[in-house]
Amino acid sequence: MRIAYYPGCVAQESGKELDLATRWVARALGIELVEFPSFSCCGSGFVDEANEVLNVAINARNLAIAEKAGLDLLTICSTCQGMLTLANLRYPDPAVRPRVEAALRPLGIEYRGSVKVKHLLRVLIEDVGLDALRAKVRRPLAGLKVGAFYGCHLLRPTDEMGWEDGEEPHAFEDLLEVLGASPVYYRGRVMCCGFPIQFVKSDVASGIAGRQILDAKSHGAEAMATPCPLCHISLDAYQNRAEKKVGAPLGMPIFHLPQVVGLALGATPEELGLARHLVPTEPVLAKVPPAAVH
Amino acid sequence: MTEGTISATFDVYRHDPAKGDRPRYQRYTLKLSPHTPVLTALLQIRAEVDPSLALRYSCRSAICGSCAMQINSKSRLACETHIGPEIEQHGRIVVEPMRNQPVLRDLVVDQASFWKNYHRIEPFLKLDPAHPMPEGRPTSMTPEEVERFKETPRCIACASCYSACPAVEADPGFPGPMALAKLYRYVVDPRDRAHQDRLVRVQADGLWMCLRCHLCTDSCPKDVRPSERIRDLKEMAIAVQGATEHGSRHAVGFKDNLRDRGVLNESRLVRQTYGTLGMAGQLVQGLHVLRKKPEVMRKPHPIEGVDQIEKIYEALDRPSEDGA
Numbered sequence: 001m002r003i004a005y006y007p008g009c010v011a012q013e014s015g016k017e018l019d020l021a022t023r024w025v026a027r028a029l030g031i032e033l034v035e036f037p038s039f040s041c042c043g044s045g046f047v048d049e050a051n052e053v054l055n056v057a058i059n060a061r062n063l064a065i066a067e068k069a070g071l072d073l074l075t076i077c078s079t080c081q082g083m084l085t086l087a088n089l090r091y092p093d094p095a096v097r098p099r100v101e102a103a104l105r106p107l108g109i110e111y112r113g114s115v116k117v118k119h120l121l122r123v124l125i126e127d128v129g130l131d132a133l134r135a136k137v138r139r140p141l142a143g144l145k146v147g148a149f150y151g152c153h154l155l156r157p158t159d160e161m162g163w164e165d166g167e168e169p170h171a172f173e174d175l176l177e178v179l180g181a182s183p184v185y186y187r188g189r190v191m192c193c194g195f196p197i198q199f200v201k202s203d204v205a206s207g208i209a210g211r212q213i214l215d216a217k218s219h220g221a222e223a224m225a226t227p228c229p230l231c232h233i234s235l236d237a238y239q240n241r242a243e244k245k246v247g248a249p250l251g252m253p254i255f256h257l258p259q260v261v262g263l264a265l266g267a268t269p270e271e272l273g274l275a276r277h278l279v280p281t282e283p284v285l286a287k288v289p290p291a292a293v294h
Numbered sequence: 295m296t297e298g299t300i301s302a303t304f305d306v307y308r309h310d311p312a313k314g315d316r317p318r319y320q321r322y323t324l325k326l327s328p329h330t331p332v333l334t335a336l337l338q339i340r341a342e343v344d345p346s347l348a349l350r351y352s353c354r355s356a357i358c359g360s361c362a363m364q365i366n367s368k369s370r371l372a373c374e375t376h377i378g379p380e381i382e383q384h385g386r387i388v389v390e391p392m393r394n395q396p397v398l399r400d401l402v403v404d405q406a407s408f409w410k411n412y413h414r415i416e417p418f419l420k421l422d423p424a425h426p427m428p429e430g431r432p433t434s435m436t437p438e439e440v441e442r443f444k445e446t447p448r449c450i451a452c453a454s455c456y457s458a459c460p461a462v463e464a465d466p467g468f469p470g471p472m473a474l475a476k477l478y479r480y481v482v483d484p485r486d487r488a489h490q491d492r493l494v495r496v497q498a499d500g501l502w503m504c505l506r507c508h509l510c511t512d513s514c515p516k517d518v519r520p521s522e523r524i525r526d527l528k529e530m531a532i533a534v535q536g537a538t539e540h541g542s543r544h545a546v547g548f549k550d551n552l553r554d555r556g557v558l559n560e561s562r563l564v565r566q567t568y569g570t571l572g573m574a575g576q577l578v579q580g581l582h583v584l585r586k587k588p589e590v591m592r593k594p595h596p597i598e599g600v601d602q603i604e605k606i607y608e609a610l611d612r613p614s615e616d617g618a
Contacts, residue, residue, distance in 0.1 A: 009558040013589040038598040040556040045506055046548035049528040054549070054610040061602065103609035107602045156508035157519070166512045167368050168383075187367065192460050192507040199567045200502050200541040204465050208505075211464075237583045276586050 001127055003118070004066035004073045005033035008080040008229065009041045014237075015229040017273025021258035022076050022120065024272065028136065028265050029128050033074070036065050042083035044230070045153065045196060052090070057100045059087030064104070064111035072116040074123060076258065078228035081119040082153025082161065088117060089160055119154055121227045121257060122163060125171050130178045138266035139291035140180025144223060144284065146260065147184040147216035148172035149235065151228030152192055166190065172227065172257075179264035186219040188212035193226075193234040194242075203245060209234045210242035213252045223284045227257040237278045253281040266291040299325045302377050303386040304335065306347065310399050317397075319388070320344070328378025332387060333361050335377060336401075348400040356515060359452030363401050364390040369457040369513045392457035408453045411469045415477040415496070422487030439484045446479040446523060448516040455510035455520050461503050468503040469496075471510035471520035478523040481530060490534050497531040502541020504528075543567050553607050556597035560590045 005026075011019040026033050039062050041047075048055040062084065066073045075081040090096050091113055104111065118126075124133060150169060158166035167190055173183035194208035213235060216224050226232050235242075236254040243250050255263075259272045263285075274281045302324050309317035322339050333351055340347045351361040354373045361372040366384050369392060380387045395403035455471035456462055462470050469477075477496060480486050501524070510520040528545065537546040547566030551559055564580070565573055583590055597603070 009560075009594070012557070013560060013592065013594055014583070014587040016587075016589060040597050040600075040603055041552050041558050043552070044548060044558070046545045047552065049506075049525055049545040050532055050542075050549040051611055052525070052529060054607065057606050057610055058552070058603065061606065099610065103606050106609075107605055109602070152505075152507040152509075157511045157521070166508070191509075192505040194464075194505070196505050197461075197503060197541070199544040200539070201465065204503070208460060208464050237587070238579070240582060241579065278583065278586055 001030075002032040002034055002071060003123070004069060004071040005035050006039055006062065006073050006075050006080060006084070008075065008077040009044070010229040010233070011076055015232060015256075017276040018076060018229050018232070018256040018258065020271070020273040021256055021262045021267070024262050024267050025258040025265065028262070028267075029133075031123070031128070034069065034071055036069075038065055042080045044079055045083060048083065048086070053096055053099050055083065056087045056090045056096055057103050059084050060091055060100050060111040061104060061109055063087060063115045063117075064109045066115045067111060072118060074118055074120060076120045076227070077230065078119065078151025078154035079230050081117060084117040085161060088113065088115070119227060121154070121171055121175065124175060124261065130174060133175070133261075134178045137179060137264045139264055139288060141176075141260070141264050142180060142288050144181045144287055145184050145220050146176050146181040146255075147186055147219065147221035147224045148176060148189050149193065149212065149216070149224050149226040149231055150190055151226060151231045152190075154227060155190060172225070176225070176260070179260060181260070184216060184219045184221040186215045186221070188215035193228075193231040195230045195234040198234065198238065202241065205234070206238060206241040206245040209238060210246035210248075210250065213239065213242060213250050214246055214248065217250065217252060221252070222287070223253045223255060223281070225255040225257060225260045229256065232256055239279050251279065251283075253277065253279050253284045255281070263288065298327055300328050300378065300381060302326050302330075302335065302381055304339065305386060305388045306336070306339070306400070307390040308347075308400050309397050311397060312399070326377060328376065328381070330377050331373050332365055332375045332377060332380070332389065333372035336372060336389065348398075348402045350402050357450060359450035362392055362452040362454045362457065364388075364392060364457065369393070369454040371452060371454070371515045374515060392453060394457055394459065394462045395453070405453060407466070408456050408470065408472070411473045412451070412476065414469055414499070415473045415480070415492070416488075417476050417480065419480065419483065419486050420488040421485055424487070435484060442482040443479050444523065445516070445518045446475050449475060449518045450516055452515060454513045454515060455518075458509040458513040460507060460509065461505050465503055468500045471504075471524065474501065474504070474527060475518055475520035475523045478527050481527065493527065493531040493534045496527065497535055497538055497542060501527055501531060502539050540567060549611070553603060554596070554600070555594055556600045556603045557594045559593055561592075
């Protein structure tokens with residue numbers, strides 16, 4: 001399949017390992033990522049808070065770029081997925097569309113509203129398919145207990161994101177099973193990671209992150225995996241703060257979604273950028289036997 | 295089994311803090327139609343099996359909002375949650391009291407904090423004498439003005455959103471989704487004279503603690519969509535007062551951050567939110583992250599066509615005249 005690749009800001013900078021792993025997985029699965037250096041940031045939920053119509057407009061511009069190329073759009077971030085989906089939903093509003101069109105028309109940009117926005121998780125399940133994925137597993141994850149952590153904007157509001165049950169999803173867990181991992185079900189998997197208020201009240205944010213990690217851990221998780229690089233920041237890069245806040249050592253390795261997929265498909269830790277994590281992933285990798293040679 | 299009935303297992307939270315006992319789950323199994331509401335089943339348990347079960351309910355018609363509880367971990371009204379789909383999905387029905395409020399007994403919680411937070415937003419009209427009074431009726435509104443309330447008048451104060459909210463769980467200073475959705479309703483009411491005061495107050499009093507996780511919107515039985523109204527309040531508060539809090543400074547800073555490159559400049563954002571001096575407090579964490587992720591200090595390359603972003607901002611990044 002060919003799809004417009006929307007990496008988002010974090011995967012191009014501090015979360016580069018996510019981009020690296022996505023490209024590896026796409027190559028392995030025959031997904032052609034079509035790149036557009038003209039894509040802008042999605043606004044990350046913050047621009048939406050400051051100016052909703054502006055947020056729709058910058059994303060209508062992104063969507064128009066994919067539409068012109070006749071492609072649907074692939075996201076690798078729950079927040080990008082949420083914001084671009086929201087733009088598609090708000091755009092037809094009679095109070096919004098005329099203002100957005102008036103801003104885009106002088107730039108020669110027209111958006112007709114035809115682009116589907118799909119997160120990698122959904123593409124893996126609906127377009128690649130779990131059976132096809134299972135056939136490509138070279139290094140089954142040996143029953144590793146992995147707690148999926150979805151990221152709010154991938155799921156909710158459920159009626160708008162229109163995919164999984166926003167409080168009881170199972171797509172990620174289904175995928176983990178196919179990869180040979182044992183998914184861990186815990187309440188925190190659909191909760192907030194604390195990221196949105198990391199800049200408002202960082203101690204509360206860290207407490208929220210710590211609570212979810214502890215929850216996963218108390219249900220037996222040896223690692224967590226997230227389809228959202230912002231959750232990854234909160235859970236991995238800021239895990240030291242979360243540990244202080246909850247007063248317990250956590251030591252929980254946090255994988256990006258394509259990293260767990262890549263690992264099972266036979267990628268090396270280097271190819272997935274695992275050394276870039278703040279919480280070491282080696283203890284978990286040691287539990288997974290090396291890839292079988294085919 | 296009678297035709298059309300299913301065997302339904304209920305694991306019901308039982309706890310009487312006054313007796314000092316430990317919380318436990320009591321199992322009841324009943325044969326019921328799959329269309330039976332959870333509330334009806336609980337009342338049958340109380341009438342026929344265990345009269346000591348405490349629960350709160352009234353109308354049985356999803357109007358009064360009394361019977362909100364956790365049903366298989368979701369905050370819902372017991373009177374409109376049918377047992378069939380729950381049994382099908384979970385094999386049993388776990389019934390627990392609402393979260394974020396202390397248990398008085400079994401399924402009954404102390405709602406004091408919920409109501410206190412509601413009263414904090416002053417949920418009453420402060421009539422504006424200057425508001426036009428068509429046909430001499432001081433409270434008349436046009437249909438268009440009523441439309442601005444959006445979904446908020448549907449709220450039945452069941453507290454499902456309060457129970458589901460992780461911000462309430464993490465910080466008792468957060469007013470909660472219902473209080474903020476109600477606040478929105480007064481802020482856009484053309485008869486109210488305190489719009490600006492209300493926005494100024496809430497900006498400093500918890501508005502920016504919302505995590506925009508949308509759990510409130512998912513759990514609301516009346517589709518009030520509190521998370522969306524909280525978003526509206528944030529934009530209105532910035533328009534009225536500017537960015538006065540870390541939260542609003544972060545939102546406005548993020549918006550301004552994208553303007554010149556089209557993508558996020560992470561290090562600049564920290565400065566925009568905390569100010570140059572405030573950045574010092576972030577130094578330790580910054581160095582911690584920098585070890586593995588040197589890009590956080592790098593200015594990203596501007597996107598192709600970044601001039602288009604500037605033009606879009608010029609066209610749309612002006613507060614509208616009514617401050618909304």
